[in-house]
Amino acid sequence: MNEYTYPILLGITAGTGIRLLLLRTDYRQYPTYLHGKIIHLSLGLIAAALGTLAVPSIMEKEFTAVTFLTLAASQFREVRNMERNTLSELDSYELVPRGNTYIEGIAVAFESRNYLVIFTSFVVTFAYLAFNVWVALGCVVAAIITSKLLMHGATLKEIVTIENSPLYFEGAGLYIDQIYIMNIGLPERQKEILEYGMGFVLTPKNFNVRSTIANLGQRQAILHDVSVSLGVYRDSGTPALVPLIKRDLSDGRIGVFLLPQDNDIQRAIDVIGAVPVLENAIRMPSEKDNSK
Numbered sequence: 001m002n003e004y005t006y007p008i009l010l011g012i013t014a015g016t017g018i019r020l021l022l023l024r025t026d027y028r029q030y031p032t033y034l035h036g037k038i039i040h041l042s043l044g045l046i047a048a049a050l051g052t053l054a055v056p057s058i059m060e061k062e063f064t065a066v067t068f069l070t071l072a073a074s075q076f077r078e079v080r081n082m083e084r085n086t087l088s089e090l091d092s093y094e095l096v097p098r099g100n101t102y103i104e105g106i107a108v109a110f111e112s113r114n115y116l117v118i119f120t121s122f123v124v125t126f127a128y129l130a131f132n133v134w135v136a137l138g139c140v141v142a143a144i145i146t147s148k149l150l151m152h153g154a155t156l157k158e159i160v161t162i163e164n165s166p167l168y169f170e171g172a173g174l175y176i177d178q179i180y181i182m183n184i185g186l187p188e189r190q191k192e193i194l195e196y197g198m199g200f201v202l203t204p205k206n207f208n209v210r211s212t213i214a215n216l217g218q219r220q221a222i223l224h225d226v227s228v229s230l231g232v233y234r235d236s237g238t239p240a241l242v243p244l245i246k247r248d249l250s251d252g253r254i255g256v257f258l259l260p261q262d263n264d265i266q267r268a269i270d271v272i273g274a275v276p277v278l279e280n281a282i283r284m285p286s287e288k289d290n291s292k
Helices: 005-022 035-059 063-091 100-130 133-151 187-196 207-214 216-230 265-274
Strands: 160-164 167-170 173-176 179-183 198-204 244-247 254-258
Touching (some): 035 100, 100 133, 173 254, 179 254, 216 244, 216 254
Antiparallel strands (some): 160 198, 244 254
16 A cells, blocks of 8 residues: 555546446447447456556656557557457348448447546546545546536437438339339339338438438448337348438438338437437538638
8 A cells, every 4th residue: 555556546446437437238239248348348447557557657757657558559449440340240240231431430439438548547546646536536527527428429310300201102213202212123022112111301401411411321320220229121132122311412311211120100210310420421511611
């Protein structure tokens, strides 16, 4: 026991607690329970220890110990690669895959949360040693609030208006509110689609949103999340029953064609609205400097 014992324990506890707070298995069932959580909690504990031990090392003028932080950064980049590779392998077995953009967003989130743990542990330990335990506990509360804010990114309901629209055929063409979806020639498939299918129109609330929802990765994320939540009426080898999203080229709206096993319109609207806006899909064409 020495002067660093309690600050180190508090820093490691705070950092690991933040990682536990950020580690949530939702309707997408990722990370998996229980082994996936154990992996990420273990990495969170390591990150918390690195962030905490950096403070006593600096105070004792052991500056070489801080180089372990650079080693940690390279290791946590491997976390990103691990998540990307794992999800990419699993994606080929999904009836409605996540898509590369969604996978990359998940991988980035898992990497960045370890850096947040390091920063939290560093600040809490420094506050304990430089001031007192009450200031350190205040930093813990601030870290919890910050983590809660970072957990909840933008969702589709904030940037689009979601409306249910009936499906209909003109000849062999499937349409949603004059948005062409695909060509279905077999009468039995047309009957299945009209019986089990649902259509929705997503109208962008501003010009920037047009480019965001036009992104193919963002569209695939919508299809995957809805299929996970409501099920999907299809099996492998039935391309005519694949959910699709097509764009109205004139005004930027998108038509969402779904084949859910649970035909609950309101629930489908809620699920579509809760789909995260992928960071890699966000575009801001209105921010362009017209003088350049």
